Amino acid sequence: MEFQYETKTGCLRIFTPREIDECAASEMREEADMLIDNYQIRHLIFDFSNTEFMDSSGIGMLIGRSRKMGYTGGSVVAENLNGRVQKIFTLAGLPKLITVVKEANHD
Amino acid sequence: MIREQEMTIRFAAYPENEQFARIVITAFLMDLNPLVDEMADIKTAVSEAVTNAIIHGYENCMGEVTMTCKKQGDLITITVLDEGCGIADIARAREPFFTTKPEAERSGMGFSFMEMFMDEIHITSERGQGTCVEMKKQLHLQEGSS
Incomplete structure (x- = not known):
């Protein structure tokens, strides 16, 4: 599976x-961490426009990325x-x- | 007369098959014309039970998962069975946010979601023998569905 992403000066x-x-979730975890490290990301945005379904594996992945960004103040x-x-977000x-x-704030 | 129907599938414990299990359940329940929210609840519960079997039951090793689904009128019973390592402490496993694999970034919400999205859940487990999760949900049939 390939994920679409955009990077722009510290923003992913x-x-x-x-x-x-x-x-x-496991593929996103790997790919996101690689991008965060390589592009020195400070601001991470998950755009859920295409997402219809998420289970607790997704929650684990999001909490993990939130921690990772937290370590560097992102x-x-x-x-x-x-x-x-x-x-799902609310329940978890x-x-x-x-x-x-x-609402998305497209820049 | 209440119509009864049951189906069973058995598949390899690969994470790729979680999607397969969700598709099978959706197709099997299609004729009951469930509400969109109910279908989403069932798909999530199935995904959680099957993920547990694969990640925790077999710890990503070879094994097979058996899923059955029974329709009795608008009552749905789903069981997900593995012959993996079993659960040491079921009460703890059911606690929200409890996980035996925090290093693997598991959220510990699997059983909580099964409880929230289904009406009833029964877990039987034996160390070294496997785990069986039975979940029930009463559908609220829409007007016009048979």
Whole structure:
């Protein structure tokens, strides 16, 4: 699986896949960490526009990335969550760790 | 008369097969015309149970997972069975955020999601023998569905 992403001066936007389960989560974990280190990312954005499904493996991956960014004082934002993904975020208490932005602010 | 139907699939414990299990459940329940939210709840619960079997039951080693689904009218019963290592402490495993694999970035929300998204969940497990998770959910059929 290949993930689409954009990088711009310390900022990484990851377009998450249609379904985030254990398979997708472990690939995203690896790829995101590689990009964060290589591009010295300070600001990480997960763009959920394409995501219809996420289970607890996705939550583990997001908490892990939030910790990783936290060590270096970086920030993590989640954008464009559909109702289902929003529900999963809320039930898992993710909004305490990751800033959820309702409307995308495309720059 | 309540129509009953049951199906069983057995598949290798590869993470790739989590998606397969979700697709099979969706297809099997399609004729009941479940609400979008109910279907999403069931897919999530199945994904959690199958992930547990693969990641924890077999710890990513070779093995097989058996999933059955029974429809009795609008009552759905799903069981996910593995013949893996079993669960040492079921009560602890059910606690939100408890995980035996924090280093692997597991969220510890698997059983919590199964409980939240299904009406009932029963776990039986034997060390070294395997684990069986049975989940039930009553569907709220939409107007016009049979």
